[in-house]
Amino acid sequence: MGSRAIIVGDVHGCSAELRSLLDRLGYVRGSDTLVFVGDLVARGPDSLGVLDIVRETGGIIVRGNHEDRLLSWRRAMLARARGEFALAPDLGRLHNEVAHALRSEDWALLETTPVTHFLESNKTLVVHAGLVPGIPLEQQDPQVMMRIRSVGDRGEARDHGGATPWGARYMGPPHVVFGHAASLDAQLHPFATGIDTGCVYGGYLTAMVLEEGEVPPPVADRMRVLVSVPARRRYFDGGVGVGGRAMIGEQVRISHGPGPHAARRRSLRDREVVVAAAPARRSAGGRGTR
Ligand SMILES: [Mn+2]
DSSP states (O other): OOOOEEEEOOOTTOHHHHHHHHHHHTOOBTTBEEEEOSOOSSSSSOHHHHHHHHHHHTOEEOOOHHHHHHHHHHHHHHHHHTTOOOOOOOOHHHHHHHHHHOOHHHHHHHHTOOSEEEEGGGTEEEESSOOOTTSOGGGSOHHHHTTOOEEOTTSOEESSSOSEEHHHHOOOSSEEEEOSSOOSSOEEETTEEEOOOBGGGTSEEEEEEEOTTOOOOOHHHHGGGEEEEEOSSOOSSSHHHHHHHHHHGGGOOOOOSOSTTHHHHHHHHTTTOOOOOSSOOOOGGGOTTO
């Protein structure tokens, strides 16, 4: 077995599902390269357990907006402790609990997280949320890369409410694997793959698995490199619907067809869960990646 690249979607404290996924893949530390798209903590049942698994496995964490928010809070608290003035983000109850539970080794781990990670062998970039199409990587705003879901009419980054998923306008290279925008089906674009399949909302935890030197295959064949395990239960309400609806906008096609996810998809639709079109339509009119 060569050295595989395994890229894992948003875990959000779902440690049991993460263990199941890694068991199923037969992850081997030192041989495989493991990368997380970020948002490992908060909302789910076991944020600390997830960070323990990351340390155990030697995984690389790409920083998600949840990690970023916690780190901003931490920086402000440390500044205040030194007697400096600092504005701290309002964490809310859930993040407050996580922030106070994290151990010093957890903070140390989170402090080291990069905003992007490039898998050289697979010519694939991992980022939490995405890129603004048409802008060189070195000019991308890290805050946007952790939060973008869609682009507006002028190609501007949108967190919520944009009509077009950014990945539908992005024409690479490189291929980008991202999380953040939860939907029950992976989002398959020509040069981007979204693998946040909403585990914490009762969906799935999904990984992209690439052999050494393999680049993500075309959309028609992309599912071949995706592996999912189902959530054991729904741990948190609301996120998939809110995020999915805002992100997908007009591009949504709810699939009623049979498939491995069909039953669950139907049951969740009652709660306004929006399912991503797969494959996503290419943007019409040749507007390209402006
Ligand atoms: Mn996120």
